[in-house]
Amino acid sequence: MIAIWEVIFKLRLFNPKLFPSALAILSKLWEGFGTGLYPVALQSSLERVVIGYFLAIIFGIGLGVLMGLIKFIDDGVGTILLGIQSMGHAAWVPFAVLLFGENELAVIFIVQISAFITIALNTDSGIKFVQPALISQAKLYGLKGVRLFKEVILPAAIPSIITGMRLGWAFSWRGLVTAEILVSGLGVGHVLMQAKEHNDMSFVLATMLLIAAISSLVDNLLFKNIERRIRRRWGLV
Amino acid sequence: MALLVKNLSKSFWRRDVGDLQVLSGIDLEVEDGEFVCILGPTGCGKSTFLNIIAGLEQPDAGEVWIDDRKAQGLSRDRMLLFQEPSLFPWLTVLENVEFALKFKNISKQEIKQHSLEILKKVHLGRFINAFPHELSTGMKQRVAIARALVSNPKILLMDEPFGLVDGQTRILLHLELQEIWQETKKTILFVTGSVEEAVCLADKLYVFSKRPGRIIKKYQIDYPRPRRETDKNLIDLENNIMQLLSCEIEKVVKEEVDIEYTISKDGVLCPIDRNLGSNI
Numbered sequence: 445m446i447a448i449w450e451v452i453f454k455l456r457l458f459n460p461k462l463f464p465s466a467l468a469i470l471s472k473l474w475e476g477f478g479t480g481l482y483p484v485a486l487q488s489s490l491e492r493v494v495i496g497y498f499l500a501i502i503f504g505i506g507l508g509v510l511m512g513l514i515k516f517i518d519d520g521v522g523t524i525l526l527g528i529q530s531m532g533h534a535a536w537v538p539f540a541v542l543l544f545g546e547n548e549l550a551v552i553f554i555v556q557i558s559a560f561i562t563i564a565l566n567t568d569s570g571i572k573f574v575q576p577a578l579i580s581q582a583k584l585y586g587l588k589g590v591r592l593f594k595e596v597i598l599p600a601a602i603p604s605i606i607t608g609m610r611l612g613w614a615f616s617w618r619g620l621v622t623a624e625i626l627v628s629g630l631g632v633g634h635v636l637m638q639a640k641e642h643n644d645m646s647f648v649l650a651t652m653l654l655i656a657a658i659s660s661l662v663d664n665l666l667f668k669n670i671e672r673r674i675r676r677r678w679g680l681v
Numbered sequence: 682m683a684l685l686v687k688n689l690s691k692s693f694w695r696r697d698v699g700d701l702q703v704l705s706g707i708d709l710e711v712e713d714g715e716f717v718c719i720l721g722p723t724g725c726g727k728s729t730f731l732n733i734i735a736g737l738e739q740p741d742a743g744e745v746w747i748d749d750r751k752a753q754g755l756s757r758d759r760m761l762l763f764q765e766p767s768l769f770p771w772l773t774v775l776e777n778v779e780f781a782l783k784f785k786n787i788s789k790q791e792i793k794q795h796s797l798e799i800l801k802k803v804h805l806g807r808f809i810n811a812f813p814h815e816l817s818t819g820m821k822q823r824v825a826i827a828r829a830l831v832s833n834p835k836i837l838l839m840d841e842p843f844g845l846v847d848g849q850t851r852i853l854l855h856l857e858l859q860e861i862w863q864e865t866k867k868t869i870l871f872v873t874g875s876v877e878e879a880v881c882l883a884d885k886l887y888v889f890s891k892r893p894g895r896i897i898k899k900y901q902i903d904y905p906r907p908r909r910e911t912d913k914n915l916i917d918l919e920n921n922i923m924q925l926l927s928c929e930i931e932k933v934v935k936e937e938v939d940i941e942y943t944i945s946k947d948g949v950l951c952p953i954d955r956n957l958g959s960n961i
Contacts (some may be wrong), residue, residue, distance in 0.1 A: 576766035580737055584761055585832075587785055595780075599771045678770045679814025 464646035472650040489631040496555025504560040508567025558619025559612035570604025684711040689743030702893035717953040721889030760834040766821035819850035
């Protein structure tokens with residue numbers, strides 16, 4: 445990848461200002477870490493994304509469970525959620541700013557709202573599509589109500605919930621960057637805007653690379669593994 | 682009398698046809714320790730019948746008596762086995778069997794001991810730590826049988842349990858089931874669409890008509906056990922039943938295929954321009 449990039453750069457097909465060399469991008473990345481700009485930005489970004497994401501897990505799974513179990517909630521909320529999903533994260537910025545002001549809370553709120561819908565929808569479908577035979581089987585043992593849910597429905601829905609959480613992680617980063625660009629506060633999105641102000645394309649690209657790398661690093665190290673292990677154990681691979 | 686069914690009827694409401702009568706006026710008797718098969722064409726309501734006896738569904742009319750007491754709702758003295766093994770995929774073989782006892786007041790150790798014993802009986806002693814998806818369909822169904830037996834029900838209700846198993850394995854499972862039955866002296870009510878299977882397994886055989894399911898004939902089969910599907914003694918009886926059923930199956934096919942359709946008697950396919958004896 446880097447080699448191809450470098451070759452294209454060397455061919456001078458594009459304006460070098462807008463198509464900087466790969467080495468320039470990497471050295472910007474290095475510089476960013478050296479000056480402490482990236483570590484500080486990453487730290488505050490990670491705090492927000494993690495808090496927002498955990499809130500999204502709590503609300504998402506909670507709402508998803510209710511939707512999966514109770515039909516009228518599913519009918520009502522399901523349609524609204526799909527509508528909200530199609531609106532995009534940026535649409536929540538004015539709402540969040542008016543509600544919380546231009547601060548941390550607004551950013552966390554946007555992260556949360558970006559991730560929680562996918563988690564809710566996946567949880568919902570996981571619970572709704574538990575094999576009826578498994579539920580009949582459990583009823584033969586006299587299981588019902590909370591026990592039936594805890595012992596059979598929830599475990600059966602786990603693979604779907606994990607998939608939702610994995611997608612939710614990616615979505616929460618999208619929400620984070622959108623919010624940091626549009627709201628403010630020190631963070632990777634803000635650094636991205638700074639880079640734009642300086643008219644420095646290699647700085648912009650370096651920051652984008654950083655964001656993508658961190659998000660996918662966590663995905664690969666954590667979620668992918670968990671998902672694979674669970675899907676294997678549940679016999680879905 | 683282990684099970685007595687009196688005048689049982691059931692209908693469902695379906696959007697396209699309205700009220701659909703599935704079972705009508707079923708009377709049936711099962712003695713203690715008897716192996717009874719119910720044979721019928723697809724869609725004759727045999728699964729519904731088992732679900733009602735298991736207590737998963739309610740009949741519109743009629744009564745189910747277990748041990749001279751009227752049956753109400755679900756109970757652990759009747760265990761139902763589905764066509765699909767319906768094991769819990771997140772639990773190991775042993776944990777699946779233990780699940781059947783988990784919600785009774787039995788110590789963990791006892792549960793484990795019982796479960797291991799039963800798993801040995803169905804020859805799965807080596808696979809207790811495997812997950813269901815690692816097993817073949819036949820093995821899964823064995824786990825399901827073990828799980829049904831472990832809670833020590835009076836009656837085992839089996840809904841085409843070997844329908845998805847391949848032929849070779851099925852023959853083996855038939856022998857094993859007969860063995861288990863003779864050993865445990867359970868009462869078994871076994872539903873199937875296969876004549877060979879029914880004749881091979883049953884002491885008493887009820888033949889159901891097409892929908893709405895009624896009993897059209899009852900056979901008592903007294904051949905010695907263990908029987909195999911290929912036993913010569915059984916073949917006459919199989920042919921007999923096959924003929925009785927073919928009218929019913931024809932009716933089903935006519936309904937489903939929606940054109941004139943007949944199953945020709947002793948039909949032979951041959952080219953029409955063939956001279957008599959030209960193929961010898």
